[in-house]
Amino acid sequence: MFTTPVALVRLSYLVDSIYADVCSRHGVSVPQAQLMCVLKDQPRGMSEISAMLRLDKSSVTGLVERAERRGYLSRAMSPTDRRAITVSLTPAGKQLTDTFYGQVSQRLTDLAAHLPAADRDQLTRIATLLVLNEDVPDVFGLPTS
Amino acid sequence: MFTTPVALVRLSYLVDSIYADVCSRHGVSVPQAQLMCVLKDQPRGMSEISAMLRLDKSSVTGLVERAERRGYLSRAMSPTDRRAITVSLTPAGKQLTDTFYGQVSQRLTDLAAHLPAADRDQLTRIATLLVLNEDVPDVFGLPTS
DNA sequence: TATTGTTATACTCTATAACTATA
DNA sequence: TATAGTTATAGAGTATAACAATA
Numbered sequence A, B: 001m002f003t004t005p006v007a008l009v010r011l012s013y014l015v016d017s018i019y020a021d022v023c024s025r026h027g028v029s030v031p032q033a034q035l036m037c038v039l040k041d042q043p044r045g046m047s048e049i050s051a052m053l054r055l056d057k058s059s060v061t062g063l064v065e066r067a068e069r070r071g072y073l074s075r076a077m078s079p080t081d082r083r084a085i086t087v088s089l090t091p092a093g094k095q096l097t098d099t100f101y102g103q104v105s106q107r108l109t110d111l112a113a114h115l116p117a118a119d120r121d122q123l124t125r126i127a128t129l130l131v132l133n134e135d136v137p138d139v140f141g142l143p144t145s
Numbered sequence C: 001t002a003t004t005g006t007t008a009t010a011c012t013c014t015a016t017a018a019c020t021a022t023a
Numbered sequence D: 001t002a003t004a005g006t007t008a009t010a011g012a013g014t015a016t017a018a019c020a021a022t023a
Helices: A003-026 A030-038 A046-053 A057-069 A091-113 A119-131 B002-027 B029-040 B046-053 B055-068 B091-113 B117-133
Strands: A073-077 A085-089 B073-077 B085-089
Touching: A003 A030, A003 A091, A003 B002, A003 B091, A003 B117, A030 A046, A030 A057, A030 A091, A030 B117, A046 A057, A046 A085, A057 A073, A085 A091, A091 A119, A091 B002, A119 B002, A119 B117, B002 B029, B002 B091, B029 B046, B029 B091, B046 B055, B046 B085, B055 B073, B085 B091, B091 B117
Parallel strands: none
Antiparallel strands: A073 A085, B073 B085
């Protein structure tokens, strides 16, 4: 058995590899996919995206700009704050995101399916505990179904 | 409780954030740190690095070139294959890697320390199981002590 | 022929610093 | 003054395609 740190780093590498593989099948980069997942369930402002993805505001400008150019999202002026903008997925972006999200979910479900059912439940429960303890931002939205 | 995919993606995001934070404290990028961790316990060839980090060979050339320029590693001709080179950490690179490795390990140990002891052991055991099932490359070497 | 590695190229991603506009 | 966002810049990271040298 590995030490806890080794197990966690390598598990993350595994999850990241699966995420990246699904990204590449859709011709989308990992940061672009993360951006779209963050917008999956609701529109958000630039600052909010910046905080959730832990990127500088200026990095988000470029990220959003490229996704917009590809037709996956759009900017709108905020009705309440004339400095702010609201970023939302377009129908095309929403569709891509849902497909992507479903495939990543399936791949990770398959991964855990190789475990004994009890272990699978424990893993999910304990990972949830950690994520909630540590205030990890909601970078992967919520299942649709 | 989250679904398994949501829990896994968010846990990975958490681990990645910690890893990236320790990187930035050392003025090193995540790919550079991954490269050094892969070399932590043994020298490797370019192709081997390419396979372990799942990067194109040409990407590894640049990665190694920049780390070499910073004095963290060195290239040597392979004695057995005149096409190949062997990449090793320099003493400075070894020292940085050990410090980095220790800090990431400590941060992840602290993270898991918030869990009940039984949960912590389960998490480590199940993550190890997944990693071994899936042939995840050894991207985080082995603890020194 | 296959493998090892590099080069040239083009693009994405990222942070820093300086800026505008609004709150 | 603080916050929301952009622009300019410079550098790292990445893949593709084409290549040279060796196995």
